[in-house]
Amino acid sequence: MLEIAHAVDSYHSRSEDRVEIIHRGQCAVIVVADGVGGRAEAAEFVIHEVKVALAKLTLPCEPVDWCSLLCDIDGALADDAQAGETTIVIAAVSANGINGASVGDSVAWLITSGGYDDLTERQERKPFLGSGAAWPVAFQTRKLEGTLLVATDGLTKFTSPESICAVACEAEIEAAVHHLIELVRPPSGKLPDDIAVALCRLSINHQESQGEQKGLARVSNLFRKFKQ
Template identity: 40%
Template structure:
């Protein structure tokens, strides 16, 4: 039902970004992205732990639950408690959502984002309003969202390694020009955030999904 692509890269040996697809059913897909907060210890551990716990929660949820904002709000708070109680973890952003033919529902904390880019290059920021505190302090205030799934377009979920260093117009243009070849789009997005020397400015994680 969906075509997908995942790409992670970094300017350093060990990235603190995490990104994962979970296939729930043929037409039900969960996307999760986390970015360990830089400048603080153990951000990568926090991102890993958050994704693991989110995966476990998704694994025991029904499709109906995954389509409800309440599930995501409650799960984010649970994950925040788990991460904050682990002394080996720092802090992390988190975006998690469920894509079905009829509905997109999820939540976010921090500056990782999810966009829907339509065929003409129009952008709908699903995660608008995402904010601090990050996950890992026991104080996260997740922002949930739910929208009808558009009939055409591309779902983009990524860390600020993309959004901080490339403007929205260039991101949207890269996606629309490359569609429907998601495997070509992902490295093209990465190229947008390289320095003049060719290195990345930050850790980079992107998930792309579209109807097959």
């Protein structure tokens, strides 16, 4: 039902950016985190805590539940002097839509042929998760139409939204996610920043099935009107 691809790359030996895809039934939870200050511990901590929480949560849940979870993780990170801070985007995706929450400057965009909707537009860039004062902001959309991009600022800082959207909509999702990284790779070959990116969309078969269902519904409505 869902097609998902993700990739991580770095300008040095160990990336501070993380991406994780967690499957639960017909839902996928995408987590992207960018550790602050040259440290990956907070990003790893967040992903671990989300996995633990998902073992107890019933999906689909409400956006406020993701905010509550991130507030709890913010406090736990703040209590760990070694963990540091991180950005976070968590997005739960199914055929029925997307919801989640975010802190920092990583992004979730819903990309279509007409442009993109920045689901994380209202997020608070600072304080980061792990400060003990982070302010998670929820987002939600009732339909998964197009391609969902979740990425750290290692992508969005170094190329244009137009270029990102064009590549993200490529037919082969696995190729597209690696082409996104190549968008920001300079001729030297060394990336300007760490990068983590995930793409998610409905499979072609599912899109065709939805189109057939809509067509049948229109025929049924016309038939009912004719009978009246």
